[in-house]
Every structure is written in structure tokens, then in C-alpha cells.
Amino acid sequence: MKSKKIIIIAIAVNLAILAVGLWYYLSIPVDVSIEIDSRDYCPGDVVIIKIKTSRELKESTLVFNSQKTKFFETGKNDDSRLYRGLIAVPLNCKPGENALEIIIKFPIVGTRRFNRTVNIKSRKFKRTHIASLSRTNKIMKTLAEESRVARQLRSKITPENLREGRFIIPVKGRFSSPYGQVRTYGKRRRKGRHRGTDISAPKGTKIKAANNGVVSMAAKFRGIGNTILVDHGQGIQSIYMHLDSIDVKRTDTVNKGGIIGTVGSTGQSTGPHLHWGVYVNNVAVDPMQFTEKDIP
Ligand SMILES: [Zn+2]
Structure with missing residues (x-):
């Protein structure tokens, strides 16, 4: 009998504490x-x-x-x-x-x-014609397949923020082709958009990771060439394309400034350069803004 009473009292006390807690929680205005x-x-x-x-x-x-x-x-x-x-x-x-x-x-x-x-606001983007790269149906198919693989790997959201401060420009060289450029390729003048920034540099120039992250892809592709994707967390990833050598593998942790590979001209490329891109929520954005301002 006595123990039953104690249990009832204990339940009542707990309910009272819960009620006070709930009352307190609900009394906080939802601002x-x-x-x-x-x-x-x-x-x-x-x-x-x-x-x-x-x-x-x-x-x-x-x-x-x-x-x-x-x-x-x-x-x-x-x-x-x-x-x-x-x-x-x-x-x-x-x-x-x-x-x-x-x-x-x-x-x-x-x-x-x-x-x-x-x-x-609308933004004017530069136009260019790249005569030496012909986009045959076969190349288009290869590029579409490789893009699908990269897009799939970029869709995974890492909840932690791995970035620290501004991004660094991954390679020393000359900016040769800006983000957003409207392009036509070959005799057929196939249309395309440039989803990153191109930096020309001699073959073999070291490429640095733009910020801390985890390698989400390190692959040798025929269309986009040797490519690395770095996941910086919370929906932000950077891409490095047309590499000569890849010095990291998938799941490797990289630090800002750490060497990840070297400049090359692999895949659909007209000469040694790095194609550098940044994706936010799997959408290609202008990578330069990450080096120019603080993005929390
Ligand atoms: Zn490019």
C-alpha cells in the first residue's frame, strides 16, 4: 500500500515538473x-x-x-x-x-x-566560340553521363561546416575564361555555359584545395578529364577539372592550401588550365565571390 502511494506521489511530482516546464516553454514568445x-x-x-x-x-x-x-x-x-x-x-x-x-x-x-x-538583375556575360572543340553526339553523351555522376555526388549534404574563412584561388596563373561565359563549340556551334572560372597555367603546376573539406570525387573522366570534387559541408562543394595528376582519393580530408593535384589538359580542353568551380545546393555559382567576401 505504502509503495503504491509513493509511486503515485512520484508520478504527480513528475507531471507537475513537466507542466511547469511546458508552461515556461510556452511562455517564451516565438520571435x-x-x-x-x-x-x-x-x-x-x-x-x-x-x-x-x-x-x-x-x-x-x-x-x-x-x-x-x-x-x-x-x-x-x-x-x-x-x-x-x-x-x-x-x-x-x-x-x-x-x-x-x-x-x-x-x-x-x-x-x-x-x-x-x-x-x-540581369548580368551581361561574355560570349566566345571555341572552334577546336567539336561537340559530337558521342562527346555530348559522355559529358552528360559524367555530369550525372558528379551531380549525384554533390547532392549529398554534409551537416558540418568544414570551411574556414575565405577561399583561396587554387592555382597561380592567368584568368583565361570567366564564369557564366556563353559558349559555342565546333562547326555545329553547340551551345554551352561556362560553370566555373578557367585559370591558365603550365602543365604540372600544383593545385591547392580552395578550403578545408573532404574529397567527394577523384575520377579520371574522358569528357571533363581528371576531376576532383571537394565537399566543404552544408551544401557547398568545389570542383577542379582537366588535371594532369590527381594526388588525393575519395574520402581524403584536405586542408585549405593543401596540394590535391596538378594542372593538365585532360578531357575536353584546348590547353593546360584549371577549370575551377563552386556549387551551392548543387547549383554552379561564381567561385570568385568566395575569395572576395566572407560567406558565413
Ligand atoms: Zn572551364
Whole structure:
């Protein structure tokens, strides 16, 4: 009898503690402030979205164009938590106001939705014709197959942020072809877009990892040549193409400035150079912005 009484009292005390805890949790106002750098963006840019909340998030979703991503926690103190999300403005993004949807879910108190817009300005990109590279059906097929493999490996999201500070330019050389360039190839004038920055350098020049990360692909391809992908975490990856030698293997950890390979002209290339690209949420963005400004 006595022990039954003790159990009942213990349950009652626990329920009371839970009720007080819940009452306290619900008494905290659900404050959310959203901060988007209010400037005009261009195709190739990365948009930084910061949120500050009074409670910890359970889930979050950011929807922009065909991208669906989430927020990652960047800091917390006694009464607030800080998160940031990154979205990429794709090369084919329509100029004007583009919708951005933010959905955040809190434990117990539920979901909050916010609709914002991001103003996209059109950007003029250079045009070039590359006569010596003919894009036959066979080459197109090879390139499509290799791109599919790389895209698949880039779709995996590592939750940790492995980057530290700004990116470094991976090779010393001459910038020969900018990001976004509108290209035509060979006699058939097949159209293409340049999804990275080309840096010309002699064959054998050492290539450095632009930032800390984990090698997500190190492969010898016929179309894009010898290629390395480095995963910097939270949806950011960098690509290094047309290499002569590959000095790392998949799952290797690399440090910013560490040698990963050497410049070559493998695959569809007109001479020794490094094709360097950065992907955010699997969308190719202008890699130079990662070297020029702080992206949290
Ligand atoms: Zn290139």
C-alpha cells in the first residue's frame, strides 16, 4: 500500500515538473527575425539569409527557384539562436522579383511560414566560340553521363561546416575564361555555359584545395578529364577539372592550401588550365565571390 502511494506521489511530482516546464516553454514568445542583405543579386551570386529565433528550430526549409535547402545553426546565447541559409542564383534565373519561401518548425508550437522576394538583375556575360572543340553526339553523351555522376555526388549534404574563412584561388596563373561565359563549340556551334572560372597555367603546376573539406570525387573522366570534387559541408562543394595528376582519393580530408593535384589538359580542353568551380545546393555559382567576401 505504502509503495503504491509513493509511486503515485512520484508520478504527480513528475507531471507537475513537466507542466511547469511546458508552461515556461510556452511562455517564451516565438520571435523570429529574418535578415537578407537587401541588395540586387545577379545570376551566379550567393544570397545569405540569417535568422534569429527565441527557440531552437526543429526543422527548416528554404525554397528558391528549384532549390530546396535548410538553415544551419551558427551560434546561440541564453535567449536567442542564430541560423543561416545560403541560396544560389542560377545562370538561368529570370530577372525581377523571385520568390523565396521560408518554413520553420518549432517543437510543440508548430510551423511558421514567411514569404520574401529577392530582386535579380540581369548580368551581361561574355560570349566566345571555341572552334577546336567539336561537340559530337558521342562527346555530348559522355559529358552528360559524367555530369550525372558528379551531380549525384554533390547532392549529398554534409551537416558540418568544414570551411574556414575565405577561399583561396587554387592555382597561380592567368584568368583565361570567366564564369557564366556563353559558349559555342565546333562547326555545329553547340551551345554551352561556362560553370566555373578557367585559370591558365603550365602543365604540372600544383593545385591547392580552395578550403578545408573532404574529397567527394577523384575520377579520371574522358569528357571533363581528371576531376576532383571537394565537399566543404552544408551544401557547398568545389570542383577542379582537366588535371594532369590527381594526388588525393575519395574520402581524403584536405586542408585549405593543401596540394590535391596538378594542372593538365585532360578531357575536353584546348590547353593546360584549371577549370575551377563552386556549387551551392548543387547549383554552379561564381567561385570568385568566395575569395572576395566572407560567406558565413
Ligand atoms: Zn572551364
